[in-house]
Amino acid sequence: MTQPLLLGLLAILVAALFAASLLIGPAALGLVESLSALVAGGPEGDAVTLIMREVRLPRAVLGLLIGAALGLAGAAMQGFLRNPLAEPGLIGTSGSAALGAVIALQTGLAGAHVLALPGLALLGALISVALILAIAGPRGGSLTLILAGIAVSAFAGALTSLVLNLSPNPFAASEIVFWMLGSLTDRSMVHVWIAAPFILLGGLVLLGLGRGLDALTLGEDAAAALGVDLSRLRLWLIFGTAAMVGGATAVAGAIGFVGLVVPHILRPLVGARPSALLPASALGGAAMILAADIAVRIIAPDRDLKLGVLTALIGAPFFLHLIWRMRRQLA
Amino acid sequence: MRAATARFMSGSMRGFKRLALGLCLIAGGAWAEPARVVSINLCTDQLAMMLADPGQLVAVSHLARDRRSSTMVAQAKAYSITYGRAEEVFLKAPDLVLAGTYTTQATVDLLQGLGVEVALLAPPSSLADVGDNLREVGRLLGHPARGEAMAAAFEADLAALRADVVRRPRAALYYANGYTGGDRSLAGEILVAAGFANVAAEVDLTDAGRLPLEQLIQAAPDTVITGRPYPGNSRAEEILAHPALDGLRRGGAVTDADWVCGTPHVLRAIAGLADERRALEAE
Numbered sequence: 001m002t003q004p005l006l007l008g009l010l011a012i013l014v015a016a017l018f019a020a021s022l023l024i025g026p027a028a029l030g031l032v033e034s035l036s037a038l039v040a041g042g043p044e045g046d047a048v049t050l051i052m053r054e055v056r057l058p059r060a061v062l063g064l065l066i067g068a069a070l071g072l073a074g075a076a077m078q079g080f081l082r083n084p085l086a087e088p089g090l091i092g093t094s095g096s097a098a099l100g101a102v103i104a105l106q107t108g109l110a111g112a113h114v115l116a117l118p119g120l121a122l123l124g125a126l127i128s129v130a131l132i133l134a135i136a137g138p139r140g141g142s143l144t145l146i147l148a149g150i151a152v153s154a155f156a157g158a159l160t161s162l163v164l165n166l167s168p169n170p171f172a173a174s175e176i177v178f179w180m181l182g183s184l185t186d187r188s189m190v191h192v193w194i195a196a197p198f199i200l201l202g203g204l205v206l207l208g209l210g211r212g213l214d215a216l217t218l219g220e221d222a223a224a225a226l227g228v229d230l231s232r233l234r235l236w237l238i239f240g241t242a243a244m245v246g247g248a249t250a251v252a253g254a255i256g257f258v259g260l261v262v263p264h265i266l267r268p269l270v271g272a273r274p275s276a277l278l279p280a281s282a283l284g285g286a287a288m289i290l291a292a293d294i295a296v297r298i299i300a301p302d303r304d305l306k307l308g309v310l311t312a313l314i315g316a317p318f319f320l321h322l323i324w325r326m327r328r329q330l331a
Numbered sequence: 332m333r334a335a336t337a338r339f340m341s342g343s344m345r346g347f348k349r350l351a352l353g354l355c356l357i358a359g360g361a362w363a364e365p366a367r368v369v370s371i372n373l374c375t376d377q378l379a380m381m382l383a384d385p386g387q388l389v390a391v392s393h394l395a396r397d398r399r400s401s402t403m404v405a406q407a408k409a410y411s412i413t414y415g416r417a418e419e420v421f422l423k424a425p426d427l428v429l430a431g432t433y434t435t436q437a438t439v440d441l442l443q444g445l446g447v448e449v450a451l452l453a454p455p456s457s458l459a460d461v462g463d464n465l466r467e468v469g470r471l472l473g474h475p476a477r478g479e480a481m482a483a484a485f486e487a488d489l490a491a492l493r494a495d496v497v498r499r500p501r502a503a504l505y506y507a508n509g510y511t512g513g514d515r516s517l518a519g520e521i522l523v524a525a526g527f528a529n530v531a532a533e534v535d536l537t538d539a540g541r542l543p544l545e546q547l548i549q550a551a552p553d554t555v556i557t558g559r560p561y562p563g564n565s566r567a568e569e570i571l572a573h574p575a576l577d578g579l580r581r582g583g584a585v586t587d588a589d590w591v592c593g594t595p596h597v598l599r600a601i602a603g604l605a606d607e608r609r610a611l612e613a614e
Contacts, residue, residue, distance in 0.1 A: 027545035045578050051545045054575035105564040169563030171507055178566055186509065186544050186570050302541055304508075 003276050006269055010283035014064065017290035021060040024297055027051055058189045063290040065192075066184075066252050069199045069244035071285020072278060074259015076206045079213035079274035080237050081133075084264060084322055085142055088245045089256030092128045092152030097242075097249035098179040099156045100124025102163050104250075106172065118198045122246030128152050129238045142326060181308030182253035184293050191251040198247025203282065205240035209233060210275025217274065255308045257315020258285050264318060364473025365426035365448075371415040371438075372431035373400055374592035375452050378468040379429055380406050381594070382477055389423050399561065402588045402596040417441040427471065455593030458520045462486050464593055485595045489524070492601050496526035500553040500611055503530035503542070504586070505576070507558065507567035511542040518590055521597055522556070525604035544573060554581045554611060556604075581614075582607045 023034060029048055038052040070088060077086040088094045100120035103109075109116040131152060136145035160179055164172045212233045215223040224230060248255075262284035263277055270276035289307070296305040368383060369390045370376045376391040380403055393414050394400055395407035413419045417438045420428060428442055428449045442449050450471050455461050462482035469478015502522055504512045512518035513531040516539050522529050530552040536542060547555070555576060560568045570576070584607045589600035 025545050026543035027549040029549075047549050047551050050548045050575050050578070054573070055545050055548070108564075110564065167563040167565070169561040169565045169568070171561070171565035171567035172563055175566050186573060188573050188575070190574065301543075304541075 003270060003280075006266075006280055007283065010280060010287065014283055014286045014290065017287055017294065018060050018064055021063055021290050021294055022052070022056050024294055025051070025056055026297075026301055054188060055186070058187050058192045059184050059293070060290070061192050062184055062187055062195065062252060063293045064286045065196060065199045066248040066255065067258060067286035067289030068203065068282040069248040069285070070255060070258035071262040071281040071283070071288070072203060072206050073241040073244045074285070075263040075274070075277045075281035076209060076213070076237060077129075077241060077259070078263055079209075079277065080216065080234070081136070081145065082217065083142055083145060084267075085146060085260070085319075085326070087257065087260040088125075088241065089254060089258075090153075090260065090319070091132050091145065091149030092156055093125050093132075093241065093245045094249050094254035094256065095153045095156035095160070095180075096128035097121040097125040097246045098254045099160045099163070100246065101250040102160050102179060106163050106167050114194070118194050118247050118250045121250035122198060122242050124156070125242035125246040125249070126238065128156065129242055133234065133238065177306065179253045181306035181312075182249075182255035183296075183304060183306050183308075184252055185304050187251060195247040195251045198243045198250075202240045202243030202245075202247065205236055206244065207278055207282075209236055209240070210278050213274035213278075217272075253306075253308070255289070255311055257311045257319070258288050260322075261311075261315050261318050262288055264322065365471075367423065367425045368427045368429065368472060369413065369420050369423050369425040370395075370429040371413060371420060372429065372434055372452070374431060374454060374464075374594070375429035375468065376407065377401065377403050377592055377594045377596075378452075378464060379472065380410070381481065382465070382469050382474055383472050384474070387472065389425060390420075398588065399559070400588050400591050402592070402594065402599075417445070421445055421447060429468070429471065455517050456515060457517060458489060458524065458593075458597065460517070461593040461595070461597060465595075481595065485598070488595070488598050489601075492598060492605070493524055496608075499526055499528035500608055501530050501533075501550075502527040502554050502556055503547055503550065503552040503579075505542070505547065505555050505557045505571065506586075507560075507565065507571065509541050509544055509547075509570050510539060511536060511547075512539050513537040517593055517597070518586060521590060521600050521604065524601045526608045527604070544570060544575060548575055548579070552579060554584065554607075555579045556584045556586060559585045559587060582611060 022038065023031065029051065033048055034052050037046065037048040038057065042049040074087045077088070078084055100123050101117055104117045104120040109120065132145070132148055135148040157180065161176050164176050167173070212223070212228045215226045215228045220230060263281045266280045266284050267277055270280055288311070292307050292310040295310055296307060299305060366387065367389050368379060368387055370379045370388065371392050373392055373394040376395040379388050380391065388410060390411045390413050391407050393412045396404055396412060398404050401407060413423070415434065415438060420442060425447060428447055430439060430449055430451055432451045432453045434451070439449050439451070452464060452467060455464055462485055465482040465485065466478045469475050469481070504518050504522065511531045513536040514523065514529055515537045519529050519531065530550045531542060533550055534542065534546055557571045557580065560571060584604060589596045
């Protein structure tokens with residue numbers, strides 16, 4: 001499939017899911033009524049306008065942005081490490097970002113400055129990506145990568161639980177589940193403005209790395225011979241993934257497996273070229289999160305089912321399948 | 332061998348004590364007056380502080396000193412506190428432990444296994460339960476007349492407060508995680524007693540349950556009454572600061588400690604809310 005055709009098809013899919021996300025919700029609204037309220041707006045305080053603009057629009061926009069962030073970050077990491085198992089959720093990036101976000105919220109820093117919440121989430125992600133790359137860099141191999149990821153995830157998860165358990169807020173401890181599995185329920189435009197700048201900035205950085213990652217498929221020496229500055233590539237990759245995953249996790253919690261499944265499905269369609277896989281994975285990730293968020297609303301409308309439950313139900317078998325195929329290399 | 336005998340002896344003593352208590356119950360129609368009472372539930376704490384003799388109540392729960400949930404913080408400082416753990420409660424050597432039906436089952440089982448008498452009180456789900464609970468705690472403490480008098484006074488005050496309202500403004504209760512209280516909950520009855528109509532009834536919610544933000548906005552209530560957020564941060568309470576909710580909240584009505592337990596202090600909640608309603612109608 002040619003790249004423009006694939007990207008076009010994915011864009012149409014994302015647009016359709018985005019529209020569906022806007023039109024599905026517990027308040028039964030008419031199609032024309034809701035769309036005109038969204039675009040034109042009703043009189044001041046009109047209920048339909050409020051629902052469309054303040055409840056459903058932020059949810060759909062966040063689904064789009066966060067899905068794109070996770071898909072793109074996964075594809076970029078896999079390109080750099082040349083390892084299909086690298087994924088923000090599995091190697092602890094999302095968990096560390098969640099820890100940063102929880103610290104920002106519970107210390108009150110998030111209330112004191114608007115950048116504190118996504119900033120600390122970014123910092124958490126940054127530390128974990130740098131740590132993982134130092135331990136399991138290009139020569140580390142899959143086993144080192146996954147084992148280091150398990151350790152980082154467990155550590156970040158334990159500290160997140162600790163911070164929430166120590167909070168004076170009686171609800172905080174029950175929200176460990178949210179930070180581990182993620183959800184988009186009742187997010188507002190405030191959350192969009194918190195996450196969007198970080199995700200967009202990280203996205204620009206990662207999309208710019210395509211050529212360098214393409215060269216890297218030939219090996220490090222060949223890439224260096226082609227004029228790719230590997231240490232600069234590494235720094236940009238760390239910053240880009242941390243910004244995207246940090247921004248996404250700060251408002252929606254850690255959602256796993258998107259960055260694993262999406263590049264895995266799309267890789268054969270783009271001829272395994274990282275530069276082509278990056279934009280395709282961003283669109284694919286957006287489609288996956290939007291679809292999962294629509295599914296949680298249809299399957300259990302009154303339950304606030306967590307997004308990470310659905311992505312793990314799809315992603316974990318994929319993960320096992322990948323390990324099965326790679327088991328000789330892993331052994 | 333000696334240990335086994337001792338265990339057997341203490342077991343049979345425990346059985347005897349239970350039998351004795353049971354006999355007292357049959358003979359007097361009430362408990363014998365327990366000399367040392369420990370309460371491990373916020374709501375029984377407050378009822379016991381109102382009804383016990385000086386020195387009879389030994390300890391209350393730590394929540395009784397928490398301003399956000401207790402209406403009797405000053406009084407609670409006169410008692411020692413426990414965190415409701417079986418070990419510390421047992422060391423107070425109580426004749427009677429007052430607990431809620433939602434108290435951890437393991438704690439209750441352990442205390443009963445140690446031979447401690449535990450009385451479980453259901454949390455009130457209506458204003459009628461408030462009077463019943465006052466009578467029940469009065470009886471358990473050996474002061475049935477005191478309980479009866481306080482319950483009768485409460486019921487008379489409540490009847491005097493109940494407003495005759497021609498047009499009831501529509502209000503919604505909204506708590507963390509988007510939960511609301513329907514007509515068959517204590518908070519819902521407080522709302523109706525203060526002269527409001529509960530929006531939850533319009534979406535067929537009778538008990539407590541989740542009301543999605545979208546449905547709340549669609550119902551367009553005259554006012555929304557929310558809880559006061561706790562310190563620290565929680566995603567559960569972020570919904571109370573959602574921009575879409577701002578336009579719906581009028582006046583400053585919040586649910587506070589007066590709303591939490593079925594004590595006569597719910598009358599204060601009703602009176603405050605009725606003032607809120609009159610202010611709303613004057614607008």
